[in-house]
Amino acid sequence: MTNEEKPKQKMGFTIIKNDPTDGHKGFGIGSLSLENVSPVIVDVEEGTASVEIGAMHARSDVERGIKFTMDRADSDGGKPYWLVWVTIDHKENGPYYAGVTACEMVVNREKRRGYKILADHVNKMDKSMKRHIIVEHMDAPSKKVLASFLKQLNPELWERSEEQLRQDLFVE
16 A cells, blocks of 8 residues: 555544543643533523533534534524533632633525634633633523523532623622
8 A cells, every 4th residue: 555545544642531641651742631621502582501512522512413604694593502611610618610711603504504713612612721711792581591590500510600790780
């Protein structure tokens, strides 16, 4: 088999659980650990929120079978969603919601088309991992849905979270 005939090696994105530098100094040094990041999808029309692990790879139930573009017109008449990256970190008094960032997404099932800006989704995931809270661009009803979802999911994490999170989601 010559060089031209060999299938090209595909370099995939590797998610490494736990600490990638766990005692050895080989492969994985400097890799990103996504252990504490969870994607939450807020259905704007239904007023619901759920953890959708498939969204880590753009394979959530909402995204499956949809061709996404950066042109809003492609998904006209579609259903609005928020993909929210939630990062959990630990303080001395326990875990808390450290980073919460929201990304816009529109899905038109009939047309099998959707709108999202992948770079924004990647950047917001990164910002969440860096403990930023970016939710001010969300509509008020969706903020309320997200706040009650995070509260119900784990009241202790919600209580230990920064005041900014509750303020930005209009919750006392």
